[in-house]
Amino acid sequence: MSRSAHPAGPRHADVLPEGHYSAPPADLNALDPKVWAQTVTRTPDGVVTVGGREVTELAEEFGTPAYFLDETDFRARARAWRTAFGHDADVFYAGKAFLSRAVVRWLHEEGLNLDVCSGGELATALSAGMPADRIAFHGNNKSTDEITKAIESGVGRIVLDSFQEIVRVAHIAESLGKRQRVQIRVTVGVEAHTHEFIATAHEDQKFGIALADGQAAEAVRRALALDGLELVGIHSHIGSQIFDMAGFEVAARRVVKLLAEVRDEHGVELPEIDLGGGLGIAYTSEDDPREPHEIAKALSEIVTRECEAARLGTPRISVEPGRAIVGPTAFTLYEVGTIKPLDGLRTYVSVDGGMSDNIRTALYDAEYSVALVSRASDAEPMLARVVGKHCESGDIVVRDAFLPADLAPGDLIAVPATGAYCRSMASNYNHALRPPVVAVRDGEARTIVRRETEEDLLRLDVG
Numbered sequence: 415m416s417r418s419a420h421p422a423g424p425r426h427a428d429v430l431p432e433g434h435y436s437a438p439p440a441d442l443n444a445l446d447p448k449v450w451a452q453t454v455t456r457t458p459d460g461v462v463t464v465g466g467r468e469v470t471e472l473a474e475e476f477g478t479p480a481y482f483l484d485e486t487d488f489r490a491r492a493r494a495w496r497t498a499f500g501h502d503a504d505v506f507y508a509g510k511a512f513l514s515r516a517v518v519r520w521l522h523e524e525g526l527n528l529d530v531c532s533g534g535e536l537a538t539a540l541s542a543g544m545p546a547d548r549i550a551f552h553g554n555n556k557s558t559d560e561i562t563k564a565i566e567s568g569v570g571r572i573v574l575d576s577f578q579e580i581v582r583v584a585h586i587a588e589s590l591g592k593r594q595r596v597q598i599r600v601t602v603g604v605e606a607h608t609h610e611f612i613a614t615a616h617e618d619q620k621f622g623i624a625l626a627d628g629q630a631a632e633a634v635r636r637a638l639a640l641d642g643l644e645l646v647g648i649h650s651h652i653g654s655q656i657f658d659m660a661g662f663e664v665a666a667r668r669v670v671k672l673l674a675e676v677r678d679e680h681g682v683e684l685p686e687i688d689l690g691g692g693l694g695i696a697y698t699s700e701d702d703p704r705e706p707h708e709i710a711k712a713l714s715e716i717v718t719r720e721c722e723a724a725r726l727g728t729p730r731i732s733v734e735p736g737r738a739i740v741g742p743t744a745f746t747l748y749e750v751g752t753i754k755p756l757d758g759l760r761t762y763v764s765v766d767g768g769m770s771d772n773i774r775t776a777l778y779d780a781e782y783s784v785a786l787v788s789r790a791s792d793a794e795p796m797l798a799r800v801v802g803k804h805c806e807s808g809d810i811v812v813r814d815a816f817l818p819a820d821l822a823p824g825d826l827i828a829v830p831a832t833g834a835y836c837r838s839m840a841s842n843y844n845h846a847l848r849p850p851v852v853a854v855r856d857g858e859a860r861t862i863v864r865r866e867t868e869e870d871l872l873r874l875d876v877g
């Protein structure tokens with residue numbers, strides 16, 4: 415590691431060559447439906463609306479920064495996944511993308527199941543009335559307390575992630591006089607084409623039990639031998655923000671091969687296969703995600719074909735989309751505070767939030783879009799970098815985007831596709847107060863997660 419001084423952060427000197435940036439969009443006022451929630455539109459007077467409410471009045475009522483979530487769009491996407499997978503498959507919404515009690519109720523009403531990965535997510539799900547048997551519990555290091563609560567509450571399945579956990583869950587189930595339905599999470603050796611940090615099925619990472627070297631087969635052997643466990647299937651999750659179905663194809667083929675080996679060795683056909691989540695969404699107009707019905711068709715064809723080849727009955731398929739359901743349904747609304755033009759380079763636009771409400775740009779080099787939403791503008795496009803208010807130069811929300819050159823302090827700008835992994839990964843860095851999530855539907859807006867207050871911060875600080 416270099417110890418020589420460098421100018422305050424690795425990203426300072428990224429002066430990119432001429433022609434690096436894609437051309438500005440033809441119309442800066444246009445809102446690409448691929449990246450904006452379903453009901454978002456710009457009125458003739460130029461103000462953007464969601465669910466029939468103008469962002470200017472929403473900003474007055476709820477303040478900025480804030481996440482506005484299009485409930486109609488959320489329900490439509492949840493339903494589209496449910497319908498696409500039909501009655502022979504299950505859709506588990508991945509709560510880590512964004513979870514609140516309102517969301518749990520919508521999922522319940524729309525017939526989806528829920529994947530949780532912590533005691534906190536489990537508590538949220540149960541407190542909003544999600545039936546426990548529709549909950550799957552994940553995690554690579556679940557605590558004894560979490561396992562106990564999951565079993566006591568009657569969760570539909572626990573996804574076992576390690577050899578230790580096989581014994582741990584069996585032991586706790588037995589001591590509670592229960593037999594817990596479980597799946598085993600395997601790593602199939604696929605590296606999905608995505609950012610290195612969020613690809614999970616290659617073997618050199620913390621999740622799951624490798625198929626390689628007969629490890630997964632050994633895990634099955636051990637799980638089948640324990641009275642406290644009812645092994646119902648195999649789970650695989652290969653990564654995030656994936657567009658290419660080839661990774662799922664390889665994963666399904668390898669999981670089915672394991673099912674065939676289990677049948678040959680134990681005479682048992684495990685009835686379930688879960689292919690995880692990870693389906694990509696459009697963050698910018700360049701992204702082309704697949705529709706749920708195409709994904710459902712592709713996955714079911716792959717599994718059916720592989721099972722026929724292995725002379726296995728087709729297992730019940732489940733999937734765990736998080737981002738693909740909630741991601742596109744929300745945008746973050748910010749107020750512009752300061753503007754700093756750097757001649758010939760770019761213009762820094764500082765907003766009233768930043769890496770505390772969207773860490774994804776700093777963490778994964780994620781790309782986002784942005785638009786001026788409080789008014790329309792005919793001004794020339796300017797190359798902008800939208801940055802936050804944190805004491806850190808890597809505090810970037812949108813690295814490169816075009817905004818109108820007449821942008822001014824007090825204007826409202828919005829970053830679309832922030833429904834997933836933004837509020838759920840929000841922090842209190844610099845003692846920022848985490849923004850609210852406001853659900854908007856049919857002209858009505860209501861807070862579903864309120865804005866944090868200084869009292870909230872001070873309540874944790876016991877002095």
Ligand code: LLP
Pocket residue numbers: 508510511529552612651653654655690691692693734735736737738774834835
């Ligand atoms: N199932 C399992 C077992 C997972 O680990 C995940 C995501 C999902 C489902 C849902 O994946 P989705 O469909 O939402 O991509 N914080 C990162 C993503 C990490 C996701 C971890 N697991 C991000 O902001 O992109």
